[in-house]
Amino acid sequence: MNLRKYLKVYKKFLHTSLASELEYKTNILVDLITAILSLIGSIFLLSIFFQNNGYIGGWKFEQALIIQGIYTILNGITNTWFNPNLTEIVKHIREGTLDFILLKPIDSQFFISLKKINPSGFLEILLGFFLLLFCIRINQISLSLSFLTLCLITISCSIFILYSLWFFISTTTIWFVKTWNAIEVLRSFLYIGRFPLNSFSFSLRVFFSIFIPIAFITTIPSEVFLGLSQSWKILLEIIVASVFLITSRKFWFFALKFYSSASS
Amino acid sequence: MLEYRVEIALWAISGIIPFFMLNIWTNNNLNESIKISEVMLSRYFLCAFFVRQFSVVWVVFSFEEDSLMGKISPYLIQPLNPFFRYFAQHLAEQITRFPFALIIAFFFFIFNPESIWMPNLGILLLSIVSTFLSFLIQFLIQSIVACLCFWTEKASSIERLIFIPTLFLSGLLAPVVSFPAYVKSWIYLTPFPYLIDFPANLLSGNETNIGGGLSMQILWIFLLFPLFKKIWSEGTKKYTAMGS
Numbered sequence: 001m002n003l004r005k006y007l008k009v010y011k012k013f014l015h016t017s018l019a020s021e022l023e024y025k026t027n028i029l030v031d032l033i034t035a036i037l038s039l040i041g042s043i044f045l046l047s048i049f050f051q052n053n054g055y056i057g058g059w060k061f062e063q064a065l066i067i068q069g070i071y072t073i074l075n076g077i078t079n080t081w082f083n084p085n086l087t088e089i090v091k092h093i094r095e096g097t098l099d100f101i102l103l104k105p106i107d108s109q110f111f112i113s114l115k116k117i118n119p120s121g122f123l124e125i126l127l128g129f130f131l132l133l134f135c136i137r138i139n140q141i142s143l144s145l146s147f148l149t150l151c152l153i154t155i156s157c158s159i160f161i162l163y164s165l166w167f168f169i170s171t172t173t174i175w176f177v178k179t180w181n182a183i184e185v186l187r188s189f190l191y192i193g194r195f196p197l198n199s200f201s202f203s204l205r206v207f208f209s210i211f212i213p214i215a216f217i218t219t220i221p222s223e224v225f226l227g228l229s230q231s232w233k234i235l236l237e238i239i240v241a242s243v244f245l246i247t248s249r250k251f252w253f254f255a256l257k258f259y260s261s262a263s264s
Numbered sequence: 265m266l267e268y269r270v271e272i273a274l275w276a277i278s279g280i281i282p283f284f285m286l287n288i289w290t291n292n293n294l295n296e297s298i299k300i301s302e303v304m305l306s307r308y309f310l311c312a313f314f315v316r317q318f319s320v321v322w323v324v325f326s327f328e329e330d331s332l333m334g335k336i337s338p339y340l341i342q343p344l345n346p347f348f349r350y351f352a353q354h355l356a357e358q359i360t361r362f363p364f365a366l367i368i369a370f371f372f373f374i375f376n377p378e379s380i381w382m383p384n385l386g387i388l389l390l391s392i393v394s395t396f397l398s399f400l401i402q403f404l405i406q407s408i409v410a411c412l413c414f415w416t417e418k419a420s421s422i423e424r425l426i427f428i429p430t431l432f433l434s435g436l437l438a439p440v441v442s443f444p445a446y447v448k449s450w451i452y453l454t455p456f457p458y459l460i461d462f463p464a465n466l467l468s469g470n471e472t473n474i475g476g477g478l479s480m481q482i483l484w485i486f487l488l489f490p491l492f493k494k495i496w497s498e499g500t501k502k503y504t505a506m507g508s
């Protein structure tokens with residue numbers, strides 16, 4: 001792997017896709033309003049849950065807001081990178097244009113995962129950061145270097161897990177051709193990442209930590225924020241993230257063996 | 265439609281968010297504060313799932329694709345409004361989705377045997393009617409948004425914007441009864457609670473104003489239909505096929 005070459009290629013990707021997205025300027029404005037409304041909506045829903053209860057699954061309202069903040073950031077990342085790129089895989093496979101990508105002298109996973117960018121997701125990431133800053137104030141969290149490193153580690157692990165889940169589902173397109181709806185299923189599962197894991201019943205908790213590790217994605221980073229997380233949990237998240245990342249890559253190459261171009 | 269069985273099954277599964285919400289409500293005993301028993305609340309969310317399954321609309325996405333690909337032009341020459349074509353597609357898919365929704369309901373009852381109930385025939389018919397009316401309202405709203413394709417080309421982002429209040433205010437995630445008073449004071453004037461909350465309450469046997477709800481649904485259809493007619497005739501005048 002030649003890192004410099006990949007950086008250079010990525011710069012070109014950024015340039016071309018930003019240029020094409022900025023063609024639709026009003027679209028970006030509409031997306032911004034959507035992101036703000038969606039955050040207001042989920043805080044509204046949370047406030048309904050808390051209107052007569054002090055605690056949900058052991059979390060106070062102020063603490064549950066941290067989960068919302070992290071969810072918003074991750075959702076922004078999904079909308080910026082994962083969604084525009086990985087839904088494209090479906091199109092590549094259906095129209096047979098995947099051939100052109102496989103022929104390029106560059107890693108196919110890299111190309112397919114980072115080709116496009118949707119700038120309106122940035123605004124969501126920013127919104128999430130503002131919410132987190134606000135949470136740090138109202139929860140009186142004191143910032144220190146070790147705290148920040150741990151946050152950074154757990155959030156990047158969450159990003160890797162999220163990416164791998166998306167990539168897994170999109171890769172199955174090679175067999176099933178149409179996976180739009182599988183992506184919808186993933187989206188609706190991810191939706192529960194907005195709430196603390198402990199607020200669900202035991203069976204759902206098990207399901208969402210073992211089969212689809214959504215628990216790891218938002219709850220563990222939020223616990224780190226509150227200084228509640230045990231070190232074994234953080235370690236576990238790192239392990240899960242690396243396992244997911246490696247298997248998703250292996251799975252991609254395995255799937256490519258079954259790829260037989262369109263109309264051949 | 266039957267060609268895409270897996271597709272439709274997945275689509276049905278993707279609608280299970282109401283069940284997750286139910287899980288939060290009952291697992292934290294939140295239903296006590298809004299004075300709905302656990303059984304009634306689980307019936308409510310099951311019905312919300314059903315109503316959503318049979319009132320979900322995606323016409324704006326089909327229309328946007330067709331209009332960007334230039335497929336709208338031949339449709340326009342035909343002596344039938346192209347929206348009938350999409351309308352028929354939606355109906356066909358709803359029918360194919362019915363067995364999958366039943367399977368999910370079956371599993372729901374296995375896990376929650378105490379919530380099994382049988383609505384009487386009159387209520388069942390009324391709730392089918394109100395679900396259909398809810399579908400019509402959403403279809404009209406989305407068709408109006410879809411017509412904006414004639415001006416902006418990317419109407420789906422406007423649809424995503426409208427979807428947010430639909431998601432949070434329609435009663436899919438929390439019944440409208442549980443909303444704080446400052447929202448309840450105006451929400452019944454908007455179309456949102458009649459999309460899911462009203463039909464779901466009706467079907468599940470929760471308290472609701474049947475006459476009022478149905479008449480509000482019909483009122484909204486009568487308000488939206490002329491608007492759609494207007495925007496459609498304006499839009500087709502504006503329309504120039506892609507690349508011309």
